[in-house]
Amino acid sequence: MVAATQVEQTTWYRCEKCGLVLATKLDAEQHEEWCAGDLPSYCW
Numbered sequence: 210m211v212a213a214t215q216v217e218q219t220t221w222y223r224c225e226k227c228g229l230v231l232a233t234k235l236d237a238e239q240h241e242e243w244c245a246g247d248l249p250s251y252c253w
């Protein structure tokens with residue numbers, strides 16, 4: 210699931226499968242739909 214994190218009045222959304230942090234909840238939810246659970250190949 211997506212975990213919301215507050216950093217200096219900005220909310221970030223972290224994928225709990227791979228740890229990737231996204232700026233919007235929509236991005237995070239879309240990412241999670243095709244997240245494999247491991248570190249993604251597109252991730253640096």
Ligand SMILES: [Zn+2]
Binds near residue numbers: 225227229245
């Ligand atoms: Zn992920």
